[in-house]
Amino acid sequence: MTHLPAQNSRYKDVDYWDERYKTEQCYDWLGGFSKFQHLLKKHIRKEDSILILGCGNSSLSGDMYSAGYHSITNIDYSSVCVSAMSSRYKDCPGMTWQQMDVRQLSFPDASFDVVLEKATLDALMVEEKSPWSVSQQTATFIHQTLNEISRCLKPGGCFISITFANPFFRKRLYAHSEYDWSIKHHTYGDGFEYYLYVLTKGEPLSAEDAALEQNLLKKDQAPDIPTTKELPDEDFLSNIAL
Template identity: 40%
Template structure:
């Protein structure tokens, strides 16, 4: 969620809405994407490219959830991964992304208007599903992070069940998040899923989490982790100036305020 690193004044945007509740409003996103050309949540691709490369092959079919106006798909494309499908709930975001990619000659990339809670794809059709901070929106107004509201649980599980369904039997789900493992594992390790769960941290200020979920690779160790109750990781407070000004600071402190 760091602010766009491009120095052009036209791409400098003010911090987001006064409350995170607005992130749940589709009209907010349509209005925002109408004016905003580019914004990267949770760092741009260059910050975690070294974590992605070992897991995505050039011939992989990739689904990106909640593409917004991120350049993640462009980064993947420039690394030789061209079978990419991007979805977003905002028709404005989809239209602008389509135009941008066509202008750059990325004709193979598909951009569709779709809801990640009801994925319009057949079973077992993607090698990789990737999301960057899209899942975070589902936790807005979730209440106590130790015991989220039932509505939050329902939405998160709908998303994960859809991702698990569209992944091929040996597919991979990559989630780039600031959600701490202690709070993500109960969802990721729900009994209906067959994937293993691991994560890597990255970032210079906030510690972001790069989750890797491998379908069909669940083990007894994953079962034990899902039942453990370790103390949650404490995020670092050493932040760069741009992170203090960025939208992820507001978003994260609101979500984590009860940690």
């Protein structure tokens, strides 16, 4: 793959993405919309206001728009990406693009019915060497991001997270009562399985997830996060593409 960086840490570098987006037209991590459309339609209404985090040059927004979801706000921290995608979809009323940091969303409280991310959180974790020991920097980054997502969700709205991370690890990241959401998940994919988490704002954690939170608090343990090292090959992008 021509756009693979020399080191995984480059996935966190905006300069890497700026350069990549200058030449790459489209790339869909974890598969395209058709792979999980049947799951999204269970949780997203056509009239919902949707925020897509770390949109990149994925076809997801455009495919969702074609499927009838016409209130979509896209953010990415690459100005090159935002400029290119704004131009590409300039004839789509209701579709907007903004440069923004996921840790500091410039939207009022309760702005969206749905916040969606696909492999954005995964990309933020590429430097972690073990799922059992997460750096304080990464833990803080993820916590800030999840707090912002929860803040921007309307009551009854949902955060949809699409990832390669299985529930054993990813629930440790999401199962915190301060975010004020419940956790459910689905799977999709052929051969290599991917996960689609649905976190509903205003619903309590299940008894199992609440117990997980208490166990983590008792152990004074930071959320354990799966890393690219768990994949059968260290070629991260190749492994998470369908």
